[in-house]
Every structure is written in structure tokens, then in C-alpha cells.
Amino acid sequence: MSSSSRVPSGVLxxxxxxxxxxxxxxxxxxxxxxxxxxxxxDLDKSQVQRLMATLARRDFLVADPRTRRYRLxxxxxxxxxxxxxGDGISTVVRPVLLDLSEATGESTVFNVADGGRxxxxxxxxxxxxxxxxxxxxxxxxxxxxxSGHAIFAFYPEEEIPALFAPELExxxxxxxxxxxxxxxxxxxxxxxxxxxxFGEHDARVVGVAAPVFAHGTVLGSVAVVxxxxxxxxxxxAIAERVVAAADALTQRFGSPPxxxxxx
Amino acid sequence: MSSSSRVPSGVLxxxxxxxxxxxxxxxxxxxxxxxxxxxxxDLDKSQVQRLMATLARRDFLVADPRTRRYRLxxxxxxxxxxxxxGDGISTVVRPVLLDLSEATGESTVFNVADGGRxxxxxxxxxxxxxxxxxxxxxxxxxxxxxSGHAIFAFYPEEEIPALFAPELExxxxxxxxxxxxxxxxxxxxxxxxxxxxFGEHDARVVGVAAPVFAHGTVLGSVAVVxxxxxxxxxxxAIAERVVAAADALTQRFGSPPxxxxxx
DNA sequence: GATTTCGTTGCGATAATCGCAACGCCGGTT
DNA sequence: AACCGGCGTTGCGATTATCGCAACGAAATC
Numbered sequence: 001m002s003s004s005s006r007v008p009s010g011v012l013x014x015x016x017x018x019x020x021x022x023x024x025x026x027x028x029x030x031x032x033x034x035x036x037x038x039x040x041x042d043l044d045k046s047q048v049q050r051l052m053a054t055l056a057r058r059d060f061l062v063a064d065p066r067t068r069r070y071r072l073x074x075x076x077x078x079x080x081x082x083x084x085x086g087d088g089i090s091t092v093v094r095p096v097l098l099d100l101s102e103a104t105g106e107s108t109v110f111n112v113a114d115g116g117r118x119x120x121x122x123x124x125x126x127x128x129x130x131x132x133x134x135x136x137x138x139x140x141x142x143x144x145x146x147s148g149h150a151i152f153a154f155y156p157e158e159e160i161p162a163l164f165a166p167e168l169e170x171x172x173x174x175x176x177x178x179x180x181x182x183x184x185x186x187x188x189x190x191x192x193x194x195x196x197x198f199g200e201h202d203a204r205v206v207g208v209a210a211p212v213f214a215h216g217t218v219l220g221s222v223a224v225v226x227x228x229x230x231x232x233x234x235x236x237a238i239a240e241r242v243v244a245a246a247d248a249l250t251q252r253f254g255s256p257p258x259x260x261x262x263x
Numbered sequence: 264m265s266s267s268s269r270v271p272s273g274v275l276x277x278x279x280x281x282x283x284x285x286x287x288x289x290x291x292x293x294x295x296x297x298x299x300x301x302x303x304x305d306l307d308k309s310q311v312q313r314l315m316a317t318l319a320r321r322d323f324l325v326a327d328p329r330t331r332r333y334r335l336x337x338x339x340x341x342x343x344x345x346x347x348x349g350d351g352i353s354t355v356v357r358p359v360l361l362d363l364s365e366a367t368g369e370s371t372v373f374n375v376a377d378g379g380r381x382x383x384x385x386x387x388x389x390x391x392x393x394x395x396x397x398x399x400x401x402x403x404x405x406x407x408x409x410s411g412h413a414i415f416a417f418y419p420e421e422e423i424p425a426l427f428a429p430e431l432e433x434x435x436x437x438x439x440x441x442x443x444x445x446x447x448x449x450x451x452x453x454x455x456x457x458x459x460x461f462g463e464h465d466a467r468v469v470g471v472a473a474p475v476f477a478h479g480t481v482l483g484s485v486a487v488v489x490x491x492x493x494x495x496x497x498x499x500a501i502a503e504r505v506v507a508a509a510d511a512l513t514q515r516f517g518s519p520p521x522x523x524x525x526x
Numbered sequence: 527g528a529t530t531t532c533g534t535t536g537c538g539a540t541a542a543t544c545g546c547a548a549c550g551c552c553g554g555t556t
Numbered sequence: 557a558a559c560c561g562g563c564g565t566t567g568c569g570a571t572t573a574t575c576g577c578a579a580c581g582a583a584a585t586c
Binding site for chain 2: 563564565566572
Binding site: 252 | 273274275276277278279280281282283285286288289290293294313314316317318320321322323324325326327328333334335336337338339340341342343344345346347348349350351352354355356375377378379380382400401402425426428477478479480482512515516517
């Protein structure tokens with residue numbers, strides 16, 4: 001063993017290390033060499049080489065023959081989509097939403113980015129004066145709503161126009177505001193860490209949303225949606241809870257670089 | 264079994280089996296119990312249980328506490344998206360497209376489903392009379408084009424209306440034809456196994472596309488796009504090649520149910 | 527052209543894994 | 557109710573796959 005890596009008994013070390021190798025790939029570092037990763041994971045070169053070869057054989061990784069470095073492979077694409085579609089996610093997300101819903105007394109949603117739009121993935125409805133019931137699976141245009149802002153504010157700025165292009169044709173400026181205004185709102189959201197929408201659809205409905213990241217990119221957002229009268233007075237406290245919930249999910253969807261999973 | 268499973272030296276058995284466990288999940292069978300999988304993979308219950316526990320600890324699987332069965336977990340979502348974004352995929356796809364492009368003398372594209380649309384993922388341009396140059400990253404409405412038909416013809420029929428809803432509002436019937444006609448075309452595509460579009464965008468451009476599957480769902484499609492004068496005379500031969508290329512990619516993105524990966 | 531760094535492979539000691547068996551538990555059946 | 561079958565889980569010893577070291581050739585760097 002290296003040092004403190006006591007595996008909690010019943011965990012297969014070799015398989016676990018293979019998962020650590022996969023988790024090492026992020027948006028900022030999408031490719032790794034063998035020695036590279038060996039140092040980072042504090043494992044022997046030979047071990048990492050064999051792990052990566054094993055992963056590559058099943059197309060979980062692919063080796064760029066030119067650079068001899070590895071990238072995430074096609075096998076993960078299909079699995080990722082299947083994971084997204086199935087309700088394994090809701091098993092993880094729902095408890096978090098339930099907590100948030102209970103703490104705030106309002107409905108909560110988990111939305112995931114989908115092209116330039118976002119899709120309602122998991123929803124917890126809180127019976128209240130304005131029953132805002134979200135339809136799981138429904139697609140929303142990305143440029144609107146607190147959820148949309150919380151997601152796309154963290155996209156690379158140059159990708160935004162292409163993503164929104166299909167929606168923006170034919171949309172009036174009144175619907176989405178000018179590009180410049182959208183960019184300004186995104187800057188605000190990035191600074192605060194969460195987005196607030198005051199009744200873009202319905203004046204009495206307020207949304208508060210925070211981004212969920214995975215491996216360095218925005219994956220989706222957690223939102224509280226409820227009556228303006230309820231939410232406005234305690235906006236700061238609620239925003240804090242929303243951000244906390246989103247951060248908790250970020251941990252589950254892919255640990256941020258440098259923070260190993262707890263034992 | 265232990266007799267014939269000679270691992271090709273340099274492959275870590277335990278890690279490899281963990282990948283086999285992941286690959287066992289499909290659209291048709293999105294959840295598995297321990298004994299269930301143990302039988303299917305011909306491994307001991309205890310071994311599979313430890314594998315799944317290891318995967319679950321890193322959130323690659325999640326256990327439904329009620330049923331005690333496992334589903335694909337959130338960690339795969341982030342990885343899948345990252346794999347889709349990075350160009351590890353093109354490392355695998357490009358050689359296939361190059362072959363197809365060389366064999367047909369036309370441009371080839373690999374498109375992936377994205378919401379109700381599809382996005383150009385990898386493109387190989389063949390210089391010709393009509394240089395049809397595809398922009399990687401570009402989004403197209405799902406109801407059009409051979410690529411779109413090859414993809415969405417294999418979607419569950421009940422999902423189609425919701426997926427296309429945002430595009431269909433404001434679109435004229437002339438653009439997409441009636442719903443009934445679309446459904447009829449999809450039936451054709453499913454029967455043949457590939458889709459042909461005769462100049463929907465440009466009368467001189469013909470597209471031939473076949474679906475790529477992963478774990479039981481359509482992931483995207485491979486298409487040949489070229490001058491009608493070239494393609495029409497040899498449509499059958501080209502379609503056969505397109506289907507072969509798509510099937511080859513299906514193998515790499517996730518082996519279809521029942522067909523284990525070769526050693 | 528020298529030198530470092532890389533990815534890969536061989537091999538023996540070692541520790542992790544494997545398979546068996548037993549356990550407690552739940553759900554359906556008798 | 558008692559029974560039974562199947563489930564997921566755990567302990568444990570023999571075995572075997574794994575690990576770390578060292579060496580190798582090739583490629584990149586200076």
C-alpha cells in the first residue's frame with residue numbers, strides 16, 4: 001500500500017483504481033499520459049499503464065496514436081446517456097431535493113442541460129398556494145428562467161450564440177432581452193453563484209437556481225420555484241440552501257479536481 | 264468462466280470485470296440485482312457483489328434501497344458528456360468515416376442526437392463538385408435530413424412529439440410534412456435499416472444515413488452526403504457500406520445486448 | 527548528438543482476489 | 557403461521573492476480 005489508502009473492506013482495489021483513473025479526466029485536462037496520471041494518483045507507472053490499457057480495450061479510453069496519450073472513449077458516451085435516461089439519477093437527486101423542498105417549503109427541480117436547452121430531470125412538488133408542477137422530461141429554451149441562467153452562465157461565452165441560434169430566430173427582443181443584457185446577467189450569476197428570476201413566466205412565481213458541475217463543466221442546475229410572496233423576504237437564506245444542494249450534487253456527479261471521494 | 268477467459272496479458276482482470284458489469288446495463292435492462300448479473304456474467308455472486316459495491320461507492324452505480332437492485336449512477340453522466348465533448352470520439356470515428364469516404368468518394372458525417380435535434384460530431388470532407396462542408400458542432404432540427412431520420416426513426420414513438428415540439432411550432436407543414444407522413448417515413452427507415460433524403464435542402468444533394476446504437480438506444484447516425492448524380496446510380500451499394508460503418512461504430516460505443524466484447 | 531522522459535514489459539514477492547460456504551433477511555407459497 | 561426459496565452480504569483460506577521494482581527501446585528535448 002502507499003500510505004493511508006485503507007480500503008473499507010469489501011471494495012476491490014484494482015477496480016476502484018480504474019474508476020479513479022476515469023475520474024481524473026476533466027474539461028480542463030481532457031487527456032493524460034501514463035506517467036502523468038501515475039504521479040497524480042501516486043501509483044506506479046506500470047500499474048497505471050495496465051489500468052489504462054484495460055480501460056482502452058473496452059473503449060472506455062482511447063489512445064491517440066500520435067501523442068500516446070489517452071482520452072475518454074466512446075463506451076462512456078452510451079453509458080452516460082443511459083444513466084441520464086434511467087432513474088438511477090433520481091435515486092441520488094431526489095433525497096437532496098426533498099431536503100431542500102422541506103427546508104424552503106417550496107417545489108424544487110433538477111434540470112440538465114440538453115443542447116442549448118434544459119430538460120426537467122427530477123422534480124419534487126410541494127403543495128402550496130401556487131402549485132407549480134413541473135413535467136419531468138419537458139424541454140425549456142436555455143435563455144430563460146433561473147435554471148437556464150444558472151446553467152448557461154457557466155458555459156464558455158463563445159458557445160452561447162451557436163447554442164441559442166435555433167431558438168433566437170423568430171424570438172422577439174422582448175422575450176429574451178438583448179444579447180448584451182443576457183451577457184450582463186450571466187456575469188452577475190457567475191459572481192453570485194446563483195440565479196434569480198422574478199416571474200419571467202408568471203409575475204407571482206420566483207425561481208432561485210444554482211449550477212451543478214461535473215468534471216469541470218456545468219451539467220445542470222438545482223432550483224427552488226415558488227410564490228414570490230413567500231420567497232422574496234428570505235431570498236438570501238434560500239439562495240444559500242440552493243447553492244449548498246447544488247454543491248452536494250456536484251460531489252456526486254463527479255468530484256471536482258483535487259478532491260478525492262471520501263471513504 | 265475461468266477456463267477459456269485467458270486475459271491477453273497486461274489486462275487487469277478485476278478492473279476488466281468492473282467494466283463488464285457496467286456494460287451489462289442497457290435500455291431494455293436498466294437495472295440488475297447481484298445474483299442476476301452473476302449468472303449472466305458467469306461469475307460468483309460474491310465477486311459481483313463486491314464489484315457492484317465498488318462501483319456504487321464511486322457513484323458509477325446506485326442502489327435502489329427499496330429493491331436492492333442497481334442502476335447506472337450519476338458519475339457516468341458527467342463522464343459521458345465529457346467524452347462526447349472531447350475529441351476522444353473522433354479518434355475512433357474518423358478512421359471509420361475515412362474508410363467510408365474513400366470507398367464512396369463522398370463526404371461523410373457522424374451526427375449525435377441532442378435533445379430533439381442532432382449535432383454534427385465528426386465530419387470528413389471529400390473534395391468534389393459540390394463541396395458539402397459540415398460544421399462540427401452545428402445543430403440541426405431532428406425532423407429533417409437523412410441523418411435525422413436515421414436517428415429518430417428508432418426513438419420510441421411516444422417521445423417524438425415532445426422532442427420536436429419546440430421546432431414544430433411555427434414550422435409550416437411544407438417543411439416537415441404531416442405527422443402521419445413522418446411516421447410513415449420512419450417505418451420505412453426502420454424496415455430498411457437506413458434513411459435516404461433526396462435534396463431536402465438542395466435538390467442536387469443526396470444523403471444516406473444509418474443509425475448507431477449504444478446499449479439499446481440510438482446514439483447517432485453515420486451519413487454519406489454528396490452529389491445526387493454520383494450517388495443515385497449506386498444507392499444500394501452505398502447504403503450497404505453506410506450500414507456496415509454504422510454497425511462497426513455500434514460495436515465501439517457499446518456492444519449490443521448479447522454480444523460480448525471480443526478479447 | 528546527448529540526455530531525459532516516455533510507454534511498455536518481465537519477473538518474483540506479496541497482498542489482494544476468488545470461490546466456497548454460511549448467514550440473516552425478505553417475500554411468496556403451502 | 558410456518559415454510560421455503562431466493563436474495564444480498566460477509567468470513568475465511570488457498571490461490572492467483574497484482575504490485576512495485578528494474579530494465580528496455582523509442583521518442584522527444586535540449
